[in-house]
Amino acid sequence: xxDPAVDPGRLALLDELRxxxxxxxxxxxxxxxxxQMALAAAATAVWRVSLEQLEPSGPEPLRTHA
Amino acid sequence: xxxxxxxTHLHELTASEAAxxxxxxxxSPVELVEHLLSRADVVEPIVHAWETLDPERARAAARAAExxxxxxxxxxxxxxxxxxxxxxxxxAGLRSAAGFPPYAHRIPSVDSEPVARLKRAGAIxxxxxxxxxxxxxxxxxxxxxxxPERTPGGSSSGSAAGVAARExxxxxxxxxxxxxxxxxxxxxxxxxxxxxxxxxxxGVFPLAWSLDHTGVLTRSVEDxxxxxxxxxxxxxxxxxxxxQPVPSFALAGEPRPPRFGLVRxxxxxxxxxxxxxxxxxxxxxxxxxxxxxxxxxGEPLDLILGVHHTIMQTETAAAHWQLLEQHPxxxxxxxxxxxxxxxxxxxxxxxxxxxxRRRIRAAMTRSLRNVDALLLPTAADVAPTLETTGDPSLQxxxxxxxxxxxxxxxxxxxxxxxxLAIQLVTPPWQEARLxxxxxxxxxxxxxMPSPPLPA
Numbered sequence: 001x002x003d004p005a006v007d008p009g010r011l012a013l014l015d016e017l018r019x020x021x022x023x024x025x026x027x028x029x030x031x032x033x034x035x036q037m038a039l040a041a042a043a044t045a046v047w048r049v050s051l052e053q054l055e056p057s058g059p060e061p062l063r064t065h066a
Numbered sequence: 067x068x069x070x071x072x073x074t075h076l077h078e079l080t081a082s083e084a085a086x087x088x089x090x091x092x093x094s095p096v097e098l099v100e101h102l103l104s105r106a107d108v109v110e111p112i113v114h115a116w117e118t119l120d121p122e123r124a125r126a127a128a129r130a131a132e133x134x135x136x137x138x139x140x141x142x143x144x145x146x147x148x149x150x151x152x153x154x155x156x157x158a159g160l161r162s163a164a165g166f167p168p169y170a171h172r173i174p175s176v177d178s179e180p181v182a183r184l185k186r187a188g189a190i191x192x193x194x195x196x197x198x199x200x201x202x203x204x205x206x207x208x209x210x211x212x213x214p215e216r217t218p219g220g221s222s223s224g225s226a227a228g229v230a231a232r233e234x235x236x237x238x239x240x241x242x243x244x245x246x247x248x249x250x251x252x253x254x255x256x257x258x259x260x261x262x263x264x265x266x267x268x269g270v271f272p273l274a275w276s277l278d279h280t281g282v283l284t285r286s287v288e289d290x291x292x293x294x295x296x297x298x299x300x301x302x303x304x305x306x307x308x309x310q311p312v313p314s315f316a317l318a319g320e321p322r323p324p325r326f327g328l329v330r331x332x333x334x335x336x337x338x339x340x341x342x343x344x345x346x347x348x349x350x351x352x353x354x355x356x357x358x359x360x361x362x363x364g365e366p367l368d369l370i371l372g373v374h375h376t377i378m379q380t381e382t383a384a385a386h387w388q389l390l391e392q393h394p395x396x397x398x399x400x401x402x403x404x405x406x407x408x409x410x411x412x413x414x415x416x417x418x419x420x421x422x423r424r425r426i427r428a429a430m431t432r433s434l435r436n437v438d439a440l441l442l443p444t445a446a447d448v449a450p451t452l453e454t455t456g457d458p459s460l461q462x463x464x465x466x467x468x469x470x471x472x473x474x475x476x477x478x479x480x481x482x483x484x485x486l487a488i489q490l491v492t493p494p495w496q497e498a499r500l501x502x503x504x505x506x507x508x509x510x511x512x513x514m515p516s517p518p519l520p521a
Binding site: 021024025030032037038044046047048049058062065 | 263417420421428494505
């Protein structure tokens with residue numbers, strides 16, 4: 001089974017997120033464990049969501065519970 | 067009033083039993099409130115479920131309730147029944163801190179709408195129950211009444227542990243990922259998350275607006291029905307409230323054996339011992355003439371969880387980033403990091419996730435087409451140790467789509483003595499069906515014993 005943790009696409013997204021975090025919060029803060037964990041979890045979610053293709057005329061985003 | 071049942075058993079009364087005995091004048095609301103306050107003295111040093119007890123106002127409300135009974139006044143369905151509220155629900159005149167130090171002295175002037183509706187139904191607010199900070203996942207100080215070394219789950223930690231510990235018959239909780247059902251499962255309580263929009267969230271501190279649900283922790287399915295009868299219904303002042311007809315939730319008669327859809331993704335995610343337990347539960351239900359057929363959620367679980375995570379993190383960041391800047395250093399570590407990273411997620415991705423959410427919702431609707439309810443483990447395993455509030459991955463899918471879900475105790479793991487639970491799910495607005503199926507299961511599964519606490 002494919003392991004998302006080592007997927008190149010996810011790792012690239014993780015790098016991108018980490019760079020944005022360093023630019024916003026600084027190296028020291030980003031090195032802390034809760035931020036590292038939050039970055040890893042967000043990268044997995046963003047990567048998985050980004051894999052899905054949707055046509056512009058597909059489902060609309062709002063009124064999510066209607 | 068006539069003699070009450072044995073005082074030592076008063077804390078064992080469910081809300082429905084208490085309401086009935088109070089109406090018959092067999093139990094005094096004053097005595098019941100006093101008994102539960104004494105119960106807190108005994109078990110709180112172990113469980114830590116209460117954030118703020120409000121004994122004087124609870125006693126005054128109980129005296130007023132008793133007086134109304136003596137005057138043969140018209141009584142609400144929860145007349146004289148004590149309850150607790152998770153500390154993210156505003157309560158008039160009573161501290162509502164959401165686990166956030168800067169709110170330690172925050173006293174709202176108005177009740178949140180669920181609290182107000184419960185009071186109008188005659189229920190008595192005894193106090194506020196511990197929440198993880200802002201209902202996120204940093205563990206609280208509450209302990210699991212089955213084992214103080216185990217988490218009670220979260221974020222409705224105090225509500226679930228307090229109900230299970232017989233400190234109160236029912237308590238308000240809230241769920242954004244799995245914060246009602248998972249604590250219910252870990253503590254051996256019943257947890258109900260109604261359809262998104264069914265119960266008002268006005269006056270409840272938000273975590274992620276499109277995912278937050280008001281829910282309840284009880285010790286019986288009947289109590290969930292009683293709760294829902296009191297609080298369900300449109301609230302024009304809550305933008306998330308949806309104007310739908312409110313049917314009767316009363317549980318009458320013996321329903322026919324249900325058709326269950328055993329959720330493949332739930333079984334695959336569970337630990338071997340939970341998988342084995344679900345197989346045993348399936349056999350018990352089938353032996354009582356239910357049908358159990360395997361179904362799929364219709365979309366991959368990792369995608370469902372990715373969509374949930376993206377939406378929740380973005381909305382939580384939007385709800386909290388200004389508070390984070392106004393009160394530096396006051397947020398719990400995981401919540402602070404979650405908000406900081408959430409601010410970095412692009413808007414286009416959030417909307418992509420919302421579009422996928424609609425596709426997932428349609429797929430789950432199809433999964434439910436030929437069954438009465440989905441059946442899966444509430445949690446992937448029993449309560450873990452205290453460094454976590456547990457894994458929300460089997461509850462979050464139904465917070466994402468807003469379908470009603472219910473956790474029902476289904477046994478106790480031996481050795482170890484920790485509760486096990488099943489989760490039931492129906493289509494939106496079908497709480498009456500959900501409660502009926504849950505009641506049927508409750509009748510055919512072993513009765514949950516009390517946790518090993520002092521009497």
